[in-house]
Amino acid sequence: MSDKDFIASMDSDARRSPVRVAFVTRRTSPMVEAADEPQVMTYPEVLFRVLVAVEIGVVALVSMALLWDAPLEQLADPMHTPNPAKAPWYFLGLQELLHYFPPVVAGVLIPTLVVVALIVIPYFDVNVHGKGLWLTDKSRRLKIFAAVVVAFCIFLIVFDVYVALAPTLIVAAFLLLAALSAPDAPGRFRRWLVARPISFWIMTWFLMELVVLTAVGTFFRGPGWSWVWPWQGGF
Amino acid sequence: MAKTLDHYIDTLRGTRVWRSVFRGGQGASRLHNVLAIQQNIFLHLFSAKTRRRSLDLGVTWYLGTLTFGCFAILFITGILLMLYYHPSVPQAYADMKDLQFVVSSGVFLRNLHRWSAHAMVFLVFAHMFRVFYRGAYRPPREFNWVIGVLLLLMTLLLSYTGYLLPWDQLSYWAVTVGSNIASAVPVFGAKIRFLMLGGHVVNANALLRFYVLHCMILPLAAIVLIAIHFWRIRKDGGLYTGEPAARRET
Numbered sequence: 002m003s004d005k006d007f008i009a010s011m012d013s014d015a016r017r018s019p020v021r022v023a024f025v026t027r028r029t030s031p032m033v034e035a036a037d038e039p040q041v042m043t044y045p046e047v048l049f050r051v052l053v054a055v056e057i058g059v060v061a062l063v064s065m066a067l068l069w070d071a072p073l074e075q076l077a078d079p080m081h082t083p084n085p086a087k088a089p090w091y092f093l094g095l096q097e098l099l100h101y102f103p104p105v106v107a108g109v110l111i112p113t114l115v116v117v118a119l120i121v122i123p124y125f126d127v128n129v130h131g132k133g134l135w136l137t138d139k140s141r142r143l144k145i146f147a148a149v150v151v152a153f154c155i156f157l158i159v160f161d162v163y164v165a166l167a168p169t170l171i172v173a174a175f176l177l178l179a180a181l182s183a184p185d186a187p188g189r190f191r192r193w194l195v196a197r198p199i200s201f202w203i204m205t206w207f208l209m210e211l212v213v214l215t216a217v218g219t220f221f222r223g224p225g226w227s228w229v230w231p232w233q234g235g236f
Numbered sequence: 237m238a239k240t241l242d243h244y245i246d247t248l249r250g251t252r253v254w255r256s257v258f259r260g261g262q263g264a265s266r267l268h269n270v271l272a273i274q275q276n277i278f279l280h281l282f283s284a285k286t287r288r289r290s291l292d293l294g295v296t297w298y299l300g301t302l303t304f305g306c307f308a309i310l311f312i313t314g315i316l317l318m319l320y321y322h323p324s325v326p327q328a329y330a331d332m333k334d335l336q337f338v339v340s341s342g343v344f345l346r347n348l349h350r351w352s353a354h355a356m357v358f359l360v361f362a363h364m365f366r367v368f369y370r371g372a373y374r375p376p377r378e379f380n381w382v383i384g385v386l387l388l389l390m391t392l393l394l395s396y397t398g399y400l401l402p403w404d405q406l407s408y409w410a411v412t413v414g415s416n417i418a419s420a421v422p423v424f425g426a427k428i429r430f431l432m433l434g435g436h437v438v439n440a441n442a443l444l445r446f447y448v449l450h451c452m453i454l455p456l457a458a459i460v461l462i463a464i465h466f467w468r469i470r471k472d473g474g475l476y477t478g479e480p481a482a483r484r485e486t
Contacts, residue, residue, distance in 0.1 A: 038288065039288040042284070043286050045269070054298040054301045055301065055304075059305065062306070062352050066344055071349075071351070073336070073404055075405050076329045076403070077329065079438075086409035087413070089395060091357050108420045201369075
């Protein structure tokens with residue numbers, strides 16, 4: 002900018018010079034980097050879309066509220082325990098774990114570890130560009146991977162947690178497939194697998210365990226937390 | 237007809253009273269659009285301009301927006317439900333029956349609150365996993381991810397405390413199961429459970445505590461965190477739309 006058409010100056014009198022210029026420094030604003038991208042005005046473009054999205058959500062939920070009634074059972078009776086007594090569905094994964102492990106492990110240790118793990122993800126995951134797990138140091142990582150999977154599976158079997166075994170083995174199988182694939186493998190899916198970083202694998206395993214444990218607790222558990230099939234009318 | 241309506245709206249927006257509230261004034265220029273955001277205490281949490289690409293459905297699936305939509309529904313229906321509810325035993329349950337048989341649209345109100353609560357828990361999880369798989373949690377957005385995790389906990393606590401309020405068998409025993417977990421905390425377990433329930437078992441004190449948490453403390457905490465969450469989107473450079481290098485190619 003050689004031919005400036007402005008003069009930079011300081012003036013605190015808003016009546017005389019009402020235009021203020023904000024000097025944005027690189028350090029504080031990550032926006033600077035991508036300023037050349039096409040932009041739209043938040044009002045009305047974004048607000049309109051938000052309104053439409055929320056409106057669709059409202060229509061869906063109002064329809065649900067008109068079609069299905071919220072459950073309401075008998076008056077609470079401390080003398081009469083229903084069997085099984087179930088927590089809300091989003092805690093049934095935890096309740097399923099309580100079936101296998103002592104309360105201090107399933108109810109305190111595991112949830113605390115999950116929350117701490119979630120919080121530290123962005124600080125721990127220094128692999129910003131998401132380099133594939135197997136792309137460097139493959140043979141050593143394969144040994145660590147094998148040891149961890151075998152040890153964890155033995156641990157699950159010792160505590161009879163067969164339910165949690167399936168997601169672990171599925172993720173392990175895909176990890177192995179990724180390890181056996183070359184970065185320039187012919188299949189698109191295998192190329193995609195190879196490029197996945199370790200955070201992807203851990204989170205996917207966590208998501209699958211969450212879904213499986215919650216589904217088992219919701220649909221497959223009957224009186225005395227025994228295994229029932231959903232079609233047996235156990236819930 | 238449309239022109240007449242526009243005319244009236246423009247006249248209204250030009251009046252002194254309107255201008256004293258919304259200083260942006262009438263008109264559809266870019267300056268007016270910027271002022272509409274920047275001069276509004278709620279909207280100024282957002283940036284005046286947004287990257288075109290961050291509006292694509294595939295980038296966010298609007299999961300965060302929908303979660304907030306659920307929160308708004310819950311806020312409104314929750315206030316209406318409070319008008320018909322007494323946090324006492326066994327009146328709380330009688331109020332549920334009144335909602336069912338006496339209050340106009342009472343069933344609908346409770347249904348909407350309940351299903352929106354379930355939807356919000358589901359959406360907040362979906363939002364979290366979506367953000368993770370997009371890689372949007374990485375610097376400079378790491379602190380907003382932490383706020384998000386706190387909001388997930390707030391959502392779960394809100395849903396859990398609300399679960400007890402109907403005071404039926406379902407809610408009573410679900411909360412009993414949950415509060416038993418709290419007593420498994422080493423050393424302080426029994427104390428934490430006592431603090432949570434206001435007694436050794438789930439009783440009228442527990443109902444009152446859960447009511448205060450559900451209708452006052454947790455919503456206030458959630459609103460503050462939501463405000464920070466939204467504001468940080470602007471401060472962290474807008475929604476994540478991919479790596480800069482990848483963006484330039486598209």
